Amino acid sequence: MNHQQTDNQRFEQYKKQAKKEKRSILMWQVIIFIAFFSIWEIISRLHWIDPLIFSSPTNIVQLLVDKMVDQTIFIHLQVTVLETIIGFLLGTILGILLASLLWWSPKLSRISDPYLVILNAMPKVALGPIIIVALGPGYASIIAMGAFISIIITTIVVYTAFQNVDENYLKVLASFGASRYQSFKEAVLPASFTTIISTFKVNVGLSWVGVIVGEFLVSQKGLGYLIIYGFQVFDFTLVLASLLLIAICAAIMYQLVERLERRLMN
Amino acid sequence: MAFLSIDNVSHQYFTKMNYTKALQSISLSVEEGQFISFIGPSGCGKSTLLSIIAGIITPTEGSVRVNNTTVQRPSVSIGYMLQQDYLFPWKTIVDNVLLGPHIKGTLTNGLQQLAIQSLTEIGLEDVLHAYPSQLSGGMRQRAALVRTLMTDPHILLLDEPFSALDYQTKLKLEDLVSNTLKQFNKTSILVTHDIGEAIAMSDKIYLFSASPGSVFSSFHVPENLQQLTPFEARQHHDFPALFQHIWEELNSLESSTNR
Structure with missing residues (x-):
């Protein structure tokens, strides 16, 4: 009886401690957030930093509110988010398909090995001008950049996962006379599931890079366009506002992918 | 004609630098419903031979025949149990x-x-x-x-299926597997490192020597031991003598290869 009581007390104490720890972490996160923006605001108003270059949080929020009222921001937001989603999906799906093809044909995999290494090592955004010339100065080029930036690394990572599947699962399937397609469907693909999901998370970030750089190079709409436009007319409030929107959208997409991961894992 | 016959099977593995001979002229036959064991030092090609019987590997020489049909690819008439369960998670x-x-x-x-x-x-x-x-x-x-x-399946290939288990579970499973296979009159081949397990479960034991893998000698398990369950067989007074005999052969095999 006595033991039970002290055990329960200890458990209560442990729970209280854990809760306190969690609250303290949240508190520090909020403090850093508030401190960062208030210091920025204050030193901007005191002209310790040049407000023309570094703007201020209130100016940025004011600009965003204005652009939401006249609804001009939504078209830019929509264009960039759509380009990123399509680029992400294309890059990921094509990467997985390519990896499957390489698994299917070991000979093809060995032949393409040096080319994959070079393509992977090359900075993909450097191909931007060529992609734009090839596909024309439009959405297609920007989506292609969003896709191309993640396709090779996805292929390599997923193909490696396919290769690392325990041979003995394939042996079990072989003993039942499974075809290569059945081996792929029953063992190779499900065993590599964790890796495939983790490439989703990486590719979300990569697609944003590809799309924003694409918009820098050629576009009439989009958040990347707004950044370049703001830079050219020296409106850094616009540059920073676009940056803020990109950060928010990228974080939301990452969270969605993470939630998808958790659902698929269970 | 035997139910399963292995006819002069040899197998080589090739690597970039050279090749290794895993099996050298193996010939043996198994009657229907018989339970046989392969024992021997590691690297004696026991597992390779099982894969050949299963049709997963094609031998570089010789052939395996089940019911007078040559095995060329895996078929459902041959079942394969591996060291670990390899259930799909x-x-x-x-x-x-x-x-x-x-x-x-x-x-x-x-x-x-x-x-x-x-x-x-x-x-x-x-x-x-x-x-x-x-x-x-x-x-x-x-x-x-x-x-x-x-x-x-008509033939069961057991590749050290009990080696990853704790001793108590292993003894229980030996009995279970042995009873199940006898009940359905399956022909079985067990690969094991464990001399006791081989005696307790099988009707005939083949001892393999390594590099290249070949049959060194074979032992008949006495009828009275065959009738018992593996657990009872381990307790039987004929068990230690056979164990001793195989143990000595295995040792002589090792000392002859070391020389």
């Missing part, structure tokens, strides 16, 4: 057990019922829809046994 126990029919495209309601019935008989009725990670090693290996028997 993303499939439930029932789905794992039904993997063979699923691959063959012969899955029926009747087979599903049979799978549930077999799992119940083997004591796994509570975990039919659980995932392998929720089961103990012994339970998993029992499920793997049901999976292997599900396609109703």
Whole structure:
């Protein structure tokens, strides 16, 4: 009886401690957030930093509110988010398909090995001008950049996962006379599931890079366009506002992918 | 004509630098319903020979015939049990057990019922829809046994199926596997490192020597030991003598290769 009581007390104490720890972490996160923006605001108003270059949080929020009222921001937001989603999906799906093809044909995999290494090592955004010339100065080029930036690394990572599947699962399937397609469907693909999901998370970030750089190079709409436009007319409030929107959208997409991961894992 | 006959089988593995001879002129035959064991030092090609019998590997020389038909590719008439259970972690126990029919495209309601019935008989009725990670090693290996028997193979190949288990579970499973296989009159080949296990379970034991793998000698297990369950056989007074005999052969084999 006595033991039970002290055990329960200890458990209560442990729970209280854990809760306190969690609250303290949240508190520090909020403090850093508030401190960062208030210091920025204050030193901007005191002209310790040049407000023309570094703007201020209130100016940025004011600009965003204005652009939401006249609804001009939504078209830019929509264009960039759509380009990123399509680029992400294309890059990921094509990467997985390519990896499957390489698994299917070991000979093809060995032949393409040096080319994959070079393509992977090359900075993909450097191909931007060529992609734009090839596909024309439009959405297609920007989506292609969003896709191309993640396709090779996805292929390599997923193909490696396919290769690392325990041979003995394939042996079990072989003993039942499974075809290569059945081996792929029953063992190779499900065993590599964790890796495939983790490439989703990486590719979300990569697609944003590809799309924003694409918009820098050629576009009439989009958040990347707004950044370049703001830079050219020296409106850094616009540059920073676009940056803020990109950060928010990228974080939301990452969270969605993470939630998808958790659902698929269970 | 024997049920399973291995005819002058040799096999080589090739690497970039050179090649190794894994098996050298193996010839032996097994009668229907017989239980035989392969023992020998590691690297003596026992597992390679099993893969050849299963049709997963094609030997560089010689042939394997089951019921007078040459084995050329894996078929459901030969079941294969590996060192570990290799149940698929993303499939439930029932789905794992039904993997063979699923691959063959012969899955029926009747087979599903049979799978549930077999799992119940083997004591796994509570975990039919659980995932392998929720089961103990012994339970998993029992499920793997049901999976292997599900396609109703004529020959069972057991590649050290008990080596990853603790001793108590191993003894229990030996009895279970032995009884099950006798009940269905299956022809079985067991690969093991454990001399005691080989004596307790089989009718005939082949001792392999290594590099290249070849049959060094063979032993008949006495009739009276064959009749007993593996656990009883281990207690029998004829058991230690045979154990001693094989032990000495195995030692002489090692000293002759070391010289």
